[in-house]
Amino acid sequence: MGSLISVVIPLYDKERHIARAIDSVLAQGHRDFELIVVDDGSRDGGAAVVQAYADPRVRLERQPNGGVSVARNRGVALSRAPLIAFLDADDAWEPDFLQNVAALAERHPGAVAVAMNYEIVAPSGARSLGVDPARAPSQLLDPLAYFRIGKHGSPVFSSSVAVRRDALLAAGGFPEGVRLGEDIDTWLRLLFQGPIVFDARPGGMYFNDATNRALNTHAPPARYVFFDTIDRWLAQHPGRADERREAEEFKNFFRLLHAHHQIRWGDAAVGRQLLRETRTETFRREKLRLSVLSLVPRACYVALSRLKHAVRS
Structure with missing residues (x-):
């Protein structure tokens, strides 16, 4: 062409x-x-x-x-x-x-x-x-x-x-x-x-x-701008239960990303609170894993994260 x-x-x-x-x-x-x-x-x-x-x-x-x-x-x-x-x-x-x-x-x-x-x-x-x-x-x-x-x-x-x-x-x-x-x-x-x-x-x-x-240079925000874009579209299209459910799980991925960042580099208590507020079926296991890791010393958490990354690479 x-x-x-x-x-x-x-x-x-x-x-x-x-x-x-x-x-x-x-x-x-x-x-x-x-x-x-x-x-x-x-x-x-x-x-x-x-x-x-x-x-x-x-x-x-x-x-x-x-x-x-x-x-x-x-x-x-x-x-x-x-x-x-x-x-x-x-x-x-x-x-x-x-x-x-x-x-x-x-x-x-x-x-x-x-x-x-x-x-x-x-x-x-x-x-x-x-x-x-x-x-x-x-x-x-x-x-x-x-x-x-x-x-x-x-x-x-x-x-x-x-x-x-x-x-x-x-x-x-x-x-x-x-x-x-x-x-x-x-x-x-x-x-x-x-x-x-x-x-x-x-x-x-x-x-x-x-x-x-x-x-790598900016911390993930607690709420992304596209959360609002999604919410506006859902408000304009009421009754779309499947889209609403899947959109929440889509947003949950980013909520857990923010929780991970707080646990590793910020305030672990804030990360744990975010995990408690996140209702998810798709990421249930990841939420549990992060909840457990949030209780270990930060140095151990960082070491485990590096090991996981090295194995994947």
Whole structure:
């Protein structure tokens, strides 16, 4: 297919990784694209790495630091194509990603976005799928399907998704000033407009060796902005018991994440209180595990968490 696709990469202090991301775009089988890299006030040499590319399709835009949503929205405003693919500066694409999302977007003209599965790449090089295809085969996502899948692994990932420009603008773009969960909030607002295509084949790669990840530099909040987005949609659609139940379990995943952070790095008593307030069937065992671990000395908890991570890697 030869239709133009806009590619937007927000860049902030990713000098070590940005070339990997750009190279994966330039290696695409679909050649008709524009690549807009928005440097969000980086303090390192990442912008110089971008400027070194002679390919006329690569374009660098600079702005004062405003956050990843401001950078993505700037890229959207500068884009020329009706389909916009996003890639984080420390991730990469499979060579057929743009070809696949272009074909899927043409096949499903009523879909607001196309999302492909992704691989999580450990520092050792080991790979695992972000979404288990046995649990989530290729499908058109509606809110119920998204919540059911998302409580085990988000089916829409910011480095393996392409969005229809008009739908994204109608949804209000990315929420500015939000440090964590801004991408999930955006995918949900899009999803509440129309279906999202999910393809279980991997299209993107999330690298665990990346530095300056938002999840590593900011504590998870007690309440994400997308909780309010979900609650507003449910209030507008009364009587959807299945969606309400699955949405609560989806939110419970993030509540337990916050409890884990409090137990490990913050106030264990706050973590235990959050666990007591969380009503869950899906994460019953994880809630019990965290409750027990919250009672052991913090040094032991940290050591056990590191051991679990090492075994998984």
